Amino acid sequence: MQVTETLSEGLKRGFTVVVPGAEMEGRRQARLTELGRSMNLPGFRPGKVPLSLVRQRYGTAVTGEILEQTVNDATRDLLAERGLRSATQPKVDLVRGDTAATAGKQAADDLEFTVELELLPEITPPDLAGLSLTRLKAEPDAETVERALADIAKRNRRFETIEEQRGAAPGEALTVDFVGRVDGVAFEGGTASDVDVEIGGSGFIPGFAEQLEGLQPGQERTINVTFPEEYQAAELAGKQAAFDVTAKALKRPIDCAIDDDLAKTIGFEGLEQVREVISQQVRQEYDQLSRMRIKRELLDILAEKADFPAPQGMVETEFGSIWQRVEADRKEGRIDDEDKEKDEAALRADYRRIAERRVRLGLLLAEIGRVANVSVTQEELGRAMRAEAGRYPGQEQMVIDFFRKNPQAAETLRGPIFENKVVDYIIDQASVEERTVTPEELAEIPPAAA
Structure with missing residues (x-):
């Protein structure tokens, strides 16, 4: 095939691709011959139907099939030969197609089409060992446990x-x-x-x-x-x-007394066992808050280091998703007080910056994960499916079947798993200082990154 570069501007690339008509005709002849081997027509032995009759019956369909296959193959080869990684699905437009089968010509036309795409930027992952993070820790205190016991007693009055x-x-x-x-x-x-x-x-x-x-x-x-x-x-x-x-x-x-009898009422051997279970549950909640805080700190640091250009096609897609939710919230009167003071142009600018930040962060995390060979296993994906199905009591099997029949829907579960595994990997590589704080300090919402 003949390839001519027509655009090279930032991350945008454009090409014109010409595939010789002889190659197209060869592909079509091979496909028609393959069909002829399994075609049955009265008066002809199986596999002995003349090629002219096969072409008459299947010529138009085969031409369309070969056209699509050739465009896909040529586009894939173009990207592979030039080492290009497309950020989004390349935009392909047909300029001149193969019309020999429908026009009755002896020779096929050359196939000519254009390809436009945005490349993934060159991304250099930061030195992960040089990242400094703080993991906040809190321990359940006696007051928290006793409050939880009082709630249990109240529910069992x-x-x-x-x-x-x-x-x-x-x-x-x-x-x-x-x-x-x-x-x-x-x-x-x-x-x-x-x-x-x-x-x-x-x-x-x-x-x-x-x-x-x-x-x-x-x-x-x-x-x-x-x-x-x-x-x-x-x-x-x-x-x-x-x-x-x-x-x-x-x-x-x-009122229900907080004693061993209460513990036995709810299925435990004694009150101390209940206290221990409550402490474990509270500790798990604190650990989740701790992870949320260190993950947010990490993403803020990475966002500052993600100084490569973001593919605008990806930004537009992300912005469209964000803006759709913003408009729905505005319609329902759920807009933030801060946003109420802004006109639509200012709001769009703010949320476009958020979209760009998300795209850059996503690309950086993806690159770090690629270099580190981070992947999502089928077992992990299966657990995520079961967890999602658990949100719909009585319909669990229906949800599982939906994911199995719709691989694209299942892929929406893969992204968050991958991101969390990459975040864990980075935290393991970084320098992490642990600091004990009160539960109230742990639960504080840190200020949003600029």
Whole structure:
């Protein structure tokens, strides 16, 4: 094939590629001959159908197939021969195609097409051993453990019925029946009977339990609430609903002693075992916060070192994804106070900088991972699939089957695993100082990087 470079500007490259018509004809003849060996027509023995008849029946389809295959092969060879790594899918446009099969010509036209692409930039990974990081550590204290025990005791309280006829007060509980409606229509999961609702307690839709205060057994009340925007049932998220509530009984809580009997109630041998389990759980939460903090510090450092040009095609794709979420948030009134003061041009500029930072960081992490031979195993991908399926109780197998049938969807799980493995690799190579802080200091949100 003949290749002519037509563009070399920054990371952008352009080429015109010409494949001789003779090569195209050779490919087509080979494919038609292959089809003829398995073609059956009345009056001809299998494999003995004349090539002219094969061409008559399959010529147009084979021409299209060979055209696509040749363009793909030539583009791949062009990149390989010149050592080019494309940042995104190359843009290919046909200039002159092979029309011999459809035009009845004896010789095929040369195939001519153009290729435009953006290259991945040259990336030199930093000296990982020279990176200095701080890992913040915190230990569960007695107060934290005791608060958790108090919460367990509260959840395991028993309630006794109040015979006095009066309205419910905060801290007490009402046994109620209710029917919920959106736009006047009862919705799935919005009807229940004999439910104990603590007045002012959590666990229900915000505003539901608060509006039960003062309601007496035997009375009815209609309560209006709005489902949170993040509500797990997407069809109800952000919607207003009315609940018709009937109170049936008033109850008061009986405090539960924090002792070995409580521990046995929840399946443990004794109170000290519960304390140890709580400490382990809190320590895991602190470890997760610690990792989040050191990962953020690392990414901020790497962002400063990622001084190579970012492929604009990748930036545009990332920006488009970010801006779509920004517009959705603005529509729902969830925009940050800081962003409210900015006009659209300023907002776009800010989020484009974020998109560019993400692209550079992603490319740098990918290059570090490539050099270090970091990869994602099928076992790791399988665990991620099962974890994702676990978010949909009762539909786990359906989610697993979806990933197995849609490899591209499964690939969306590979990226975060790869990134975390590369981050772990870098942290292992870097110089890390450990510093003990309070749980409050560990939980502080550090200022955003510029």
